[in-house]
Amino acid sequence: AQKITQTQPGMFVQEKEAVTLDCTYDTSDQSYGLFWYKQPSSGEMIFLIYQGSYDEQNATEGRYSLNFQKARKSANLVISASQLGDSAMYFCAMREGAGSQGNLIFGKGTKLSVKP
Amino acid sequence: DAGVIQSPRHEVTEMGQEVTLRCKPISGHDYLFWYRQTMMRGLELLIYFNNNVPIDDSGMPEDRFSAKMPNASFSTLKIQPSEPRDSAVYFCASSLAARGQTGVVGNSPLHFGNGTRLTVT
Numbered sequence: 001a002q003k004i005t006q007t008q009p010g011m012f013v014q015e016k017e018a019v020t021l022d023c024t025y026d027t028s029d030q031s032y033g034l035f036w037y038k039q040p041s042s043g044e045m046i047f048l049i050y051q052g053s054y055d056e057q058n059a060t061e062g063r064y065s066l067n068f069q070k071a072r073k074s075a076n077l078v079i080s081a082s083q084l085g086d087s088a089m090y091f092c093a094m095r096e097g098a099g100s101q102g103n104l105i106f107g108k109g110t111k112l113s114v115k116p
Numbered sequence: 117d118a119g120v121i122q123s124p125r126h127e128v129t130e131m132g133q134e135v136t137l138r139c140k141p142i143s144g145h146d147y148l149f150w151y152r153q154t155m156m157r158g159l160e161l162l163i164y165f166n167n168n169v170p171i172d173d174s175g176m177p178e179d180r181f182s183a184k185m186p187n188a189s190f191s192t193l194k195i196q197p198s199e200p201r202d203s204a205v206y207f208c209a210s211s212l213a214a215r216g217q218t219g220v221v222g223n224s225p226l227h228f229g230n231g232t233r234l235t236v237t
Contacts, residue, residue, distance in 0.1 A: 029221075031220045032221050033222070033223055035226075037228075043205065043230060043231055044231070045209075047225040047226070047227070050223055052220065052221065053221070054220060095222065096221060097221060098220060098221060099220070100221050101146070101147060101166075101211070101213045101221075101224065102171060102172065103161050103172060104226055105161075107158070108158045109158065
């Protein structure tokens, strides 16, 4: 079974509107962390936001926020006020295991296109 | 503050040749990772090091792949002999161990280099 599932291969959003990118995860650990990365067409991987499994509040970083629903094992990324520069691939990733500092497991990604 | 530096950016080689990819992590980072990205398989972990010691190499495809980290500021990923199916983007990433966290997963993100695009013909 996949650890990280991103069900939307591609998404379109109108400039200045909000968009939600879906991510569900599978783990039996109580302690885990969820990360979102952006990969523009130039290829670099850019860290956006982090949510820990014990965090009581949803993470926010500027226009990015994480809709964390622990019981449903979902960690959806919300981008508010979309900009043309938000067009990119977006990857959800997980690190699992108490005390783990290591590896991230990545989903297959969602390609977001922002329309002017 | 320099990020993770990878070289070369692009590598084109013929099947059977040896390929060496290089990585300089961010100074002070404890962890170094090698990932491979392809359209079919996405981002896959190949190997990662903690304080220069390999921790998990279960993602290394086969004996043709080897990785070393002789010191805290340098790592190599070698493919010998290379095959067309090795064509991919290879990323190096590093991270800092989160301090003062016991019993919970670390919150340190991975910082990625710009990748090496390898084409084996």
